[in-house]
Amino acid sequence: MFRTALFLGLLAVSSAVGADRPPNVLIILADDLGYGDLGCYGHPTIRTPNLDRMAAEGLRFTDFYVAECVCTPSRAALLTGRLPIRSGMCSDRRRVLFPDSAGGLPDDEVTLAEALKARGYATGVFGKWHLGCRPAHSPLNHGFDTFLGLPYSNDMDRVPTAPKGRAALLDPKSEYWNVPLVRDDKEVERPAHQPTLTRRYTEEAVKFIKANKDKPFFVYLPHTFPHVPLFASDGFLGKSARGLYGDAVEELDWGVGQILETLKTEKLSDNTLVFFTSDNGPWLTQLEQGGSAGLLRDGKGSTWEGGMRVPGIAWWPGKIKPGVCRDMASSLDLFPTAVRLAGGELPKDRELDGVDLAPLLFGTGPGNRDTMFYYRGTKLFAVRKGAFKAHFITQPAYGKGDPVAHDPPELYQLLHDPSERFNVAARHPGEIKEIAAAVERHRANLVPGKPQLEDVVK
Secondary structure, eight states: OOOGGGGTTTTOOOTTTTTSOOOEEEEEEESSOOTTSSGGGTOSSOOOHHHHHHHHHSEEEEEEEOSBSSHHHHHHHHHHSSOHHHHTOOOSSOOSOOTTBOOOSOTTSOOHHHHHHTTTOEEEEESOOOSOOSGGGOGGGTTOSEEEEOSSOTTOSBOTTSOSTTHHHHSOOGGGBOOOEEETTEEEESSOOGGGHHHHHHHHHHHHHHHTTTSOEEEEEEOOTTSSSOOOOTTTTTOOTTHHHHHHHHHHHHHHHHHHHHHHHTTOGGGEEEEEEESSOOOGGGGGGSOOOTTSSOOTTSSSHHHHEEEEEEEOTTTSOSEEEEEEEEGGGHHHHHHHHTTOOOOSSSOOOOOOOHHHHHTSSOOSOOEEEEEETTEEEEEEETTEEEEEEEOOSSSSOOOEEEEEEEEEETTTOTTOOOOOGGGOHHHHHHHHHHHHHHHHTOOOOOOOSSOBOO
8 A cells, every 4th residue: 555645756757767668676685695605706616607697797796785784674774775773673682573573664664666666567576575474564565566475584483393403404394494485465385395485486576577578567586595494496406516505595596597587588688677685694603504705704693794795786788787896885775776767756755875876887977875884783883984994883793792892993994804804993093083973974864763673472
């Protein structure tokens, strides 16, 4: 259901688009895929020929960031273009939504699906939602015409009879997790047969593309994997040199290939922006069941680079010139970029944290982002401005370890030291002062939203 007051201006047509059909938008989101897990980002054994080809034919980002280091707040930020603290989709205690969570993405947030639907787009989501599992938080109440997927992570609803500890992950079976598969608002399978999820999501997306090829469409494809427990279908199981983790990633890569081939076959590739990324860095505490952040420090759950810098690949043949982009960009930027490409205007009644990626995508100028804020829950842990990143608070991603405040902050020159090994704060007081000023400006217009993650169903 549309919220009229929130869509003032969204129906205005941009002069850049004119009377032409606006482009299709397709966002493919991996779950817990690390910066170093693809061939085009340097992995030596995981075979990702389709994503490698997508990167070779498109634009590969070296400095692409998510807005949070765990999945629920990261996904909320991607779909709204707003830091999760503004929508209340973050917490210092419950870092993600669980099956017993009462909250979810607030009704007054404008999602990318809603903004594009107002421009006449067909909208579909196929994969893991994780923005609320109560009826009020259904994808269908946030602008999507159709949904097939899991309402939350595939390791939730673990059954009491499942093997204890990591044993269930080393030899996973779908029946160990009583996770439902939902079509629109109806449960169609429980437990979901997880080895077929990547294939089924891909098939649904392909079917949706073909059914809506004569009108603009938005496909959001948030894959379940390589989040643990890891599964792959028979055609991929046991085939990767990287083990089960590699099997799951290589099947995901196959799915990307199916999508790109469908766009080419249906003669849609020259009018479709496809963007591939991950919701956060690799879950390193899962050991061999987790991925790699490459040369970056730490992983999922942390505000070091490995937790929030992820693969980012943009593909649009004939529009995006192949190359490598070293400018800073973020999943926050997908919302304003897509809305403007669709000929819409951005909501004027709220603060957006995303910027338009068009200059970088089309080579018309420098990027619009020079600052990135690294939140962990409701607290600002770090800020990057230009080449320098200041850590005001550090804390281990998971397990024991209290937060440690730093005054002066730890400072890293990321162009020289992407692994964040050498604290150069003593040599760069001017950069620390500039970052502190950016923080002050940021906080001056920050209005936190009502918390959504901590309330549970009674």
